[in-house]
Amino acid sequence: MSIHTNCEGVSRRDFLRVGALAGVGLSLSEYLALANAGGVSPGARGKSAIFVRLGGGPSHMDSFDLKPDAPDTHRGEFKEIATNVPGVRISEHLPKLAKCAEKYVILRGVSHTLAAHELGTIYMNTGNRPLPSLNYPHYGAVAAKELRAADYLPPFVAIPNLGAKATGYLGVEYGPFETGGSPTAGKALEVRGMALRPGVTFEDLDRRQNLLQRYDTAFGDYAKSDKLLQGMDQFGQKAYAMMRSPKAREAFDLSKESANINKLFGKEQFSQSCLLATRLVESGVRFVTVSLGGWDTHSENFSKLKGTNLPTLDAGLSGLFTALAEKGLLDSTAVFVTGEFGRTPKINKNGGRDHYPRAMFCLLAGGGIQGGQVVGESDAKGEGPKDRAITPDDVAASFYTALGIDHAKEYHTPTGRPVMLVRNGKPLKELFA
């Protein structure tokens, strides 16, 4: 067994890792010890998170940070409307979100300097400004490591995929289970690896499992003492349990959702993905990402936002917040909605807005976050923070706090370098008042 050394001068054993195992971020040895001591079962109900990625960078000026008094060159076509929280006003194209504003927090004047999609995405998805020499893990990978999921479900699910680097210095075992497709209303989502193929029954699964056991015998007793072989065997049983589990199947089956919850969502893929996210969290998945792209509106910003993006977002997110609340999950589920940056306050000649990281918005909700408020403020023309800038690091620290993970926790990279989860951020106090 090899020894890894780290900068601190502490040596630690280099265990095989088996983190992606149904939410158990344990080394293989730890896992085996636990399993031998009576099985790995889901821990006490802890916290979960849903991360909504608005790829392309949504315009803050036309969604959650309107500037009705800004000059024509900046203001945009949309009007502000009041929400159910006095004093909080958002775009007229988000009417459903305006009716549940008590559930979430709008962060305004979130500010950074990385105007390229990839770099901005890394920053917003990890809480760390990207460095060439270090790959930071996505929030979801950290959650997969830190939080236990139900036995029959993966801890970190991306609907339909993550679209970003996932595991950074933590290692592939904490990567997302990507569903590969988006759900359709009223139907079960066939997820790769877990869904049964058409015509395949539970009996077929059982038969295969038996068949495999009849041939997986080459190593005899040695398989019980070799960590790799033993671990692979455990994973085999686990995979079987996941495929066989009616609960896992139901989690991905939208036809099992009640009418009361169903009606909160639109029929679009995004809405249904949000619905699926709530079901997964309900079933014991710890981190779900949902994506809504198309925000890179360099031209025809207003027709695109009005025609598609904002109504889609409105239907899905309002459903997400409301469904979580109705299922009694909002307090235990941290929600983070963000793009990689905002968009230029000044409208360009193509009626579009370009990349603009200096003033963006984010939404946070759940996990103990006090909804119904605006935190931070951008200046009169939405060009930058008015007084204090909220950094992506602060937002990340807040998100981790809501998720019950210490944002200052220290990890060691495989080369032994100590790294803090979020080095430069502090949780925003107002959120947890």
Add this chain to the structure above:
Amino acid sequence: MVAGAQVVAGAGKADLRPPSERFASLATAPEPSFRRQVVPLLSRAGCSGRECHGSFSGQGGFQLSLFGYDFDKDLKAMTVNTNGGEKQVRIDRTNAAKSLLLTKPTMEEHHKGKKRIDKGSWEYNLILKWIQGGAKGDVEATGEFDRLEITPKEIVFKATGGAVQLKVLAYWKDGAVEDVTQLTRFRSNDDSVSTVSLTGVVTAKEKGDTHIVAFYDNGVQPIPVMLPVSERTGPRYPKVAAPTKVDELVIAKLRKLGIVPSARSTDAEFLRRVTIDLTGGLPTVEQVTKFLADPSGNKRSAKIDELLRTPAYAAWSATKLSDYLGNNAGQLRAQGGSQNFGAKFSRQWFDWLYERILKNEPYDKMMEGVVLATGRTRPDQTYEEYAREMSSYFRTENPAKFAERPNMPYFWQRQNLKKPEDKALAFAHSFLGVRIECAQCHKHPFDQWTQQDFKKFQAFFEGIDYGSKAAKDEKVTFASLTKELKDAVPADPKGGNNQKATSAEFDKRVGAGEPVPWQEVIVSNKGKSKLSEKELARLKATNAKLDGRVLTPKILGGDEVLLNEYPDPRMPLMQWLRSAKNPYFARAFVNRVWAGYFGRGLVEPADDMNLANPPVNRELMDYLSDGFAAHGYDMAWLHREILTSDTYQRSWKPNATNQQDEKNFSRMIPRRLPAEVVVDAIAQATLSAERVEKFVADIENRAIGPNANAGVLKGGKGGGNYSLAIFGKPIRETNCDCERTTDPTILQTLFTRNDPEMFSALDQARGGAAWIEELRKSVAGNQARKKGDTAPAPATKTLDLDQVIPEVFLRTVSRPPTADEMSRAKTDIAAAKNPVDGVRELLWAMLNTREFMVNH
């Protein structure tokens, strides 16, 4: 600090009494030395640890350098009040005993770090006497540290609980020798085998072997410690054949440990193992059958020679070298065109390596082509010629072969290697197998490297850039070609920068082989002149202590170099890599090759060679590394030397003595197949018979080949990439071999059990011809006949299970079935809906066995 103002204790003579005696009485104690005694004492007492005052922000307003190697800074922290009176000085010159440096660790005053020393102890006396003597520094006076000498040199315990006291002598270049046992930090590399106390007492725990490491000043010295596993050591060791030098050296260590190696593997095990390891794929059904039937005595070594000549060997080696060198398309994005030049560059990089491996070009020569590469291929090449040459590799008709370029500049072109420090880190990782990240900010905790060593090493890379250089006498330049390109495109009616049209024009010109503004890897020797103001400001921003002197480049652990003697600052580096004295270059490659064959290096982790992490078998490492260099860096020699040994060819089946051995190579330890091999093996096992041969020979469609390498992996999007990503193919973005992982995960199991890709392989296979479909067709005539004709089917149209079942086993686990397996399979197939479905299920099952998924 005044140099030489201090008389150093013991200078020029040996004081071999332990510090506890020397400093037992305050009255008779010698004058303590700041460097030789005070700082090491604080380090051993834990004061300068990262949890305490060694933290980057200090602790309680007192900050020491991590592990105590920045003597000037530490002296200041103790003696100088930098903060205008707010901060307390740690020593009290008027009343030495009242110094915080004493009252805190003795808990006379509250100390969050608890009690570290007793009042009146020798440690107390040492610090007190130093303060009474004026609390002076003496770094210059003490001069250079020479070495540590530890006795005993090796410990072989007889039983658990046995204990041995270590003694550590420090030798200084000025001739001083001192017993520093009590001033040394000790560490055990494996606490379960042996522990070591603060005072240097080593205690045996479990059976096995490890190293105890001693740290003092710049010295890091490991000593081997073992507790034999069985009684069968030395003369009681059984007679074990050692046909090769590798075996001899491995067994020499096993003999000490009482570990008897396993028997040789079977021919089938050997063939599967060596084919996977050398060529990244499974042997074909025909190859297995032929090999098993071959009666010749030397068939194993003949097979090794045969495999070393295959394209798959060169491809798999090029893939692994690409890992070590960081060949990543995402980091090679090029300017100008709309095409993904990153993927093309990455493929060219692969091809360049591939062609050389195929010819078995010496490793040092190949690496020279990477290390010394510039964009231009000749010293007198003009920019225009360079730009034309670059375009020629991409032109549509008859493109020039990039692999024929004398050098390969993409290593230096990577976007994550812009800064000299990043180049230094990558260079150390790729060519030396050394991690020097720690020394970027503080003394390396497990090696000799100081921050100054890092800065001096970094100085070699200051002059290497990827960009454009305006040449004086050249008409055609990067700027002129850029302008030409812009002018060739009609103006954007909307007044924009017209990027799309410019890109299209760029592509058009490249396609025609015409010059376009390519950036290039440029080298200038900045060592010739002083740093510019701007550069100095940049360096100062990252290092406040920089005094403005030009850093003298210094090879890691080697000599200082006058760069003005060289036109390219990398030349002395390359000379050093090749020199017989180089402790890393050959070793790094040998160790990685070894790690590829045994699942762990002689030094493990394989890319973490440092003084505190010695090879598990030093003699073996020396033999292979020296031999590799002596044989002109002949990679085939190295592969043969390892693969023909019994050590490589041993069975995985353990015996009573080697069941627990995981690091002395007494048996083969099963390893999960690497990502690319898993993907290729599934494809090969499911392909129709006629397609298999082409699949094996043609690396274009293989996951170990150039295309999978160029199709960079990003977060697992896309079909082929999903499987490669979950099985741990490295992205090649960080300086760590650990990016490639062969750890098992649940996603991998779900993939082989039930993923659509898996079933699509079974039923359609890659390239559209599955073996199962072939079987189905072979009996389909049978069924078609049944529809029209009630007559019984001809016997030739049924599956011959005596032939098909063995083929399932040969395709997957590369061996024939046992009699038992054969009869089980017949029963299972008989129970299926129809025989073909039964075979399909059997094939699925075999692909899901651990025997398939591991190399054993």
